[in-house]
Amino acid sequence: MNIELTGVDKVYRVGKRLVHALNDVDLVLKEGELVSIIGPSGSGKTTLLNIIGGLERPTGGRVMVGKKDITHLPDRTLSSLRLRTFGFVFQSFFLIPHLTAIENVMVPMREAGRTRSASRRDAGTLLKKVGIENRAHHLPMQMSGGEQQRVAIARALANDPPIILADEPTGELDSGNSRMIMGLLRDLNREEKRTVVVVTHDPQVAKACTRNYRISDGTLSH
8 A cells, every 4th residue: 555645744842842843744655665764863754754654643734544544533543553554663672571572473463353372373473484483482681682673573564564664673783683674674575565664864774775765854855
């Protein structure tokens, strides 16, 4: 499914001051693309990704996901769409510390109403897909950063979403693990035809993508 943003603005109130995080952003992401949005810290790139994925709502403009306008969807409807449409990968992994790798991957499956046995079976399959099945019963603190990010990617795939949104997925990793994670994301795009959007400040990460955008002070350019 395509994603289309039209005239999207995002304004935050910080005390008495208004901060314009996004300014009149137009963006079309076509199904099956591998796209980077590159920009420095504070440029608005994470805000843009959050609006694409329905984690934040724009102050103005419209967001279309497929043929559905998600801009003003009720919270419950938006949450349901988000659970099945998007897989999120974050810089800091955000694994639940007291759950093992396989239990972390099971969380979105259980939220989607799947049984525990089916969730455990499919979570194991996903851990194998990302090459981390040997850590299935380890806690996050027992894993390296690269291993945690592979678990996070498996979790992002839990409900078989057509779109993967990755926010600085290599930001806390060394160069070797960065290449490995980008290799996984490229495989998800090329072999499974998933749309992958990567927000980054790293030109090397952007080079691994097939289309690139730049964002500066909330303004997007090709």
